[in-house]
Amino acid sequence: MASNTQTEAESLVGEETVEGVGTVERTWSSAILGGLAGGLVFGVLLQTMGMMPAIASLYGMESVVVGWTAHLFHSVVFALVFAAAVVRTDYRDAELGPITALGAGYGVVLWFVAAAIAMPLWMGALGMDAPAIPNLDASSLVGHVLYGVVLGAVFAVARRR
8 A cells, every 4th residue: 555655646746747847847848938929029129220230330340131130149148037036036927918017117227227227338348339338228228128028928928828
């Protein structure tokens, strides 16, 4: 009888582990999908403003393709940070609206930290003409909030699938 109980317990642990792994994989894949979606939407705005070569210049190049590649890479990395933060809060099981709102707020934080402070510092470190710190550009704020809204919405929907 004891071996039966032990086998059942091991089976339950195994199922929970597999389910847990699936949840983790779904979280990361949803974050990547949300980051790419938000990055594409924000990237179109950046492209219309002629900013992709400036992003590439952070890596010593001026190619639009390199700008897009770097921008989408950053978008995914920031999305993974967003997902890691969300799943560690009471919002981990929240619906579309709250996660989308969190995404919008995250976009504001990214704008201030990454675009208003880090990017000018990075440009200055490379010897480029850098804007003043903080660089509180309104169009950049709009793009980052747009990124966050799309990231949050896609993340919430994809994670529920």
